[in-house]
Amino acid sequence: MTQQKTRTRFAPSPTGFIHLGNIRSALYPWAFARSTGGDFILRIEDTDVERSTQAAVDVILEGMQWLGLDHDEGPFYQMQRMDRYKAVLAEMQAADLVYPCYMSIAELDALREKQMAAKEKPRYDGTWRPEPGKTLPAIPEGVQPVLRFKNPQGGVVAWDDKVKGRIEIGNDELDDLVIARPDGTPTYNFCVVVDDIDMAITHVIRGDDHVNNTPRQINIFRALGKEPPVYAHLPTVLNEQGEKMSKRNGAKPVTQFRDEGFLPEAMVNYLARLGWSHGDDEIFSRAQFVEWFNLDHLGRSAAQFDEAKLRWVNAQHLKAMADEALVPLVAEQLKQRGFVADERLAAICGLFKDRCDTTAALAGWAAAFYADVAASEADRTQHVTDGVRPVLATLADKLATVAWDKASIAAAIKEVLGAHGIKMPALAMPVRVLMMGTPQTPSLDAVLALFSRETVLQRLKNA
Numbered sequence: 351m352t353q354q355k356t357r358t359r360f361a362p363s364p365t366g367f368i369h370l371g372n373i374r375s376a377l378y379p380w381a382f383a384r385s386t387g388g389d390f391i392l393r394i395e396d397t398d399v400e401r402s403t404q405a406a407v408d409v410i411l412e413g414m415q416w417l418g419l420d421h422d423e424g425p426f427y428q429m430q431r432m433d434r435y436k437a438v439l440a441e442m443q444a445a446d447l448v449y450p451c452y453m454s455i456a457e458l459d460a461l462r463e464k465q466m467a468a469k470e471k472p473r474y475d476g477t478w479r480p481e482p483g484k485t486l487p488a489i490p491e492g493v494q495p496v497l498r499f500k501n502p503q504g505g506v507v508a509w510d511d512k513v514k515g516r517i518e519i520g521n522d523e524l525d526d527l528v529i530a531r532p533d534g535t536p537t538y539n540f541c542v543v544v545d546d547i548d549m550a551i552t553h554v555i556r557g558d559d560h561v562n563n564t565p566r567q568i569n570i571f572r573a574l575g576k577e578p579p580v581y582a583h584l585p586t587v588l589n590e591q592g593e594k595m596s597k598r599n600g601a602k603p604v605t606q607f608r609d610e611g612f613l614p615e616a617m618v619n620y621l622a623r624l625g626w627s628h629g630d631d632e633i634f635s636r637a638q639f640v641e642w643f644n645l646d647h648l649g650r651s652a653a654q655f656d657e658a659k660l661r662w663v664n665a666q667h668l669k670a671m672a673d674e675a676l677v678p679l680v681a682e683q684l685k686q687r688g689f690v691a692d693e694r695l696a697a698i699c700g701l702f703k704d705r706c707d708t709t710a711a712l713a714g715w716a717a718a719f720y721a722d723v724a725a726s727e728a729d730r731t732q733h734v735t736d737g738v739r740p741v742l743a744t745l746a747d748k749l750a751t752v753a754w755d756k757a758s759i760a761a762a763i764k765e766v767l768g769a770h771g772i773k774m775p776a777l778a779m780p781v782r783v784l785m786m787g788t789p790q791t792p793s794l795d796a797v798l799a800l801f802s803r804e805t806v807l808q809r810l811k812n813a
Contacts, residue, residue: 354552355387355388355389355552356382356383356386356387356388356389356552356553357383357388357389357391357549357550357551357552357553358379358380358382358383358388358389358390358391358551358552358553358554358555359379359390359391359392359393359545359546359549359551359554360375360376360379360380360390360391360392360393360414360419360421361393361394361395361542361545361556362375362376362394362395362410363394363395363396363398363402364394364396364402364403364404364406364407364410365398365401365402365403365406366401366406366596366597367405367406367409367597367603367604367605368406368409368410368413368603368604369595369596369597369601369602369603369604370587370595370601370602370604370607370621370624370655371557371586371587371594371595371596371601371655372604373413373414373417373419373604373621374584374587374621374624374625375555375556375557375584376414376419377417377419377618377621377622378555378582378584378625378626378643378648379553379555379556380419380420380421381622381639381640381643382553382555382643382644382645383422384640384643385640385641385642385643385644388552389422389423390419390420390421390422391421391422391423391424391426391549391551392414392421392423392424392425392426393424393425393426393427393428393545393549394407394410394424394425394426394427394428395428395538395541395542396427396428396429397428397429397535397536397538397541399429407425409603409604409605411425412605413603413604413605413608416604416605416608416614417604417614417617417618418614418618418636423549426545426549428541428545431541431544431545432535432536434544434548435536435540435541435544436534436536438540438544438574439497439529439530439534439536439540442499442529442573442574443497446500447499447500447573448497448498448499448500448529448530449478449479449480449497449498449500449526450478450495450496450497450498451474451477451478451479451495451496451497451498451526451528452478452487452489452490452493452495453474453477453478454490454493458474461474461475471523473525474498474525474526475525476525476526478495478498479498479500479526493532494532494533495532496528496530496531496532497528497529497530498526498527498528498529499526499527499528499529499540499566499569499570499573500526500573501521501524501525501526501527501566501569502521502569503521503522504521504522505520505521506518506519506520506521507519507521507524507565507568507569509564509568509578509581511561511581511582511583512553512555512580512581512582512645512646512648513558513582513583513584513585513645513648513649513650514558514561514583514650517561517564519565521569524565524566524569527539527540527566527570529570538563539563539566539567539570540570542563542567543567543570543571543574546567546571546578546579547571547574547576551579552579552580553579553580553581553582553645554579554580554581554582555582555584555645556581556582556583556584557583557584557586558583558584558585558586559586560583561583564581564583580645582645582648584625584648585625585649585650585651585652585653586652587624587625587652587653587654587655588652588653588654588655589601589654589655590654590655590656590657592654595655604617610708610710611679611683611708611709611710611711611712611713612660612664612708612709613664613667613668613671613679613709615635615636615667616660616663616664616666616667616668617660617664618636618639619633619634619635619636619639619663619667620659620660620663620664622634622639622643623653624653624655625648625649625653626643626647626648626649627647627649628642628647632663633663633666633667661707661708662707664707664708665706665707668703668706668707668708668709668712669703669704671703673696673697673699673700673703674696676696676699676703676709676712677691677695677696677699679709680695680698680699680709680712680713680716681695683709683710683712683713684713684716684717684720687713687717689717689720689721690720691716691720692720694719694800695716697800698715698716698719698800699712699716701792701796701797701800702715702716702792705792715786718785718786718787719800719801723785723786723787724787725783725784725787725788726787729783729787729788729789730783732789733779733780733783733789734780734783734784734813735780738776738777738780738813739813740770741766741770741772741776741777742777742780742781742784742810742813743810743811744766744769744770745762745763745766745777745781745810746806746807746810746811748762748765748766749762749798749803749806749807749810750803750807754799754803755799756795756796756799757795759795759798759799760795763777763794763795774794778794780813781794781798781810782794782797784809784810784812784813785797785798785801785806785809
């Protein structure tokens with residue numbers, strides 16, 4: 351027998367801007383499809399018409415594109431598949447798998463209150479479910495019914511979850527699910543099953559907030575004569591306060607991390623470790639992640655987002671990146687600040703990247719090479735003193751005539767130190783404050799070599 355090709359999916363609802371907790375539910379099915387030579391399908395579950403927005407769809411597409419989570423098919427939109435859902439509903443009606451239910455919302459509420467008062471689990475009681483020998487109530491006039499699925503009675507629905515292990519639910523705990531509203535529009539759990547069947551999904555890797563939906567969906571699969579896919583329900587991602595990550599709890603849209611200067615490779619690395627591990631490996635490439643990924647090492651406990659750890663991971667990837675590869679990213683950050691980069695930017699990136707955790711921070715250093723800088727009053731007062739101004743004047747004179755390269759600049763600095771009988775920090779600190787606006791920078795000769803001679807002389811003379 352030939353093994354069935356892996357087909358996974360990511361199926362977000364565009365009712366809010368996608369955040370890191372959501373996008374992790376895209377990362378794992380993407381990685382599983384890539385690691386097994388399968389297909390990754392993108393499906394937009396936009397049936398909540400009132401809350402779904404195009405702006406939220408755009409953030410999903412932009413965020414996935416930024417992270418390199420490319421899909422092989424889609425995006426499919428559920429609202430464009432209504433005819434298909436209605437055709438399957440008609441087949442189920444013909445096969446006696448569903449029935450109309452005329453119970454009003456007021457009657458349902460009263461039933462629920464009665465059950466709760468009796469310490470029972472609130473659920474639909476099957477009033478309108480046709481049974482042999484049962485007399486159904488009279489159909490009320492002018493009421494459009496919902497369609498309910500005839501959930502199997504007795505026995506259990508069970509699956510071997512790739513994260514949670516064996517899960518079994520008694521069918522008698524599940525009431526008959528509404529699968530079409532009074533106006534005929536299908537409901538979420540039904541649409542999901544039809545989509546997963548039509549798209550031949552083999553593995554459903556999703557958040558564990560869907561666990562309660564799974565037994566209902568499995569029963570609909572089997573009623574339609576199909577075997578359900580393999581399920582893996584991922585633990586929740588918590589925010590830094592230990593709450594479920596959500597927009598309400600201040601979670602940022604995933605695209606905001608791009609704008610703040612995080613690298614897609616680092617984000618994939620960090621997100622991968624929020625619920626999956628490969629031994630003690632902390633820093634790895636996208637290719638390594640795909641090579642190593644499987645469903646056997648998914649964690650069972652909730653993972654907590656930690657921005658400090660994310661910044662550390664991003665810093666490691668930043669350091670490892672080629673200077674030329676950083677140029678367009680830092681140039682874009684500079685452009686946002688109104689500066690136009692030039693051919694010096696690769697060397698600037700190389701000199702400062704070890705000090706930075708984002709490309710935005712790197713652009714902060716680079717900006718000193720493209721605009722005037724203003725040191726704090728405290729730094730100027732402490733370092734640019736009357737005592738050092740003659741030394742700065744001597745340095746300016748020396749630098750006016752030397753060859754403009756790091757070695758020649760270093761030699762000139764050494765001469766000035768010797769002539770004035772002072773140590774390097776006494777000269778380097780004030781020069782850094784004048785050139786970069788801060789007393790802490792990489793090697794002074796390397797920094798000065800990246801400025802034009804004119805800029806260096808002007809800033810030294812302005813002391």
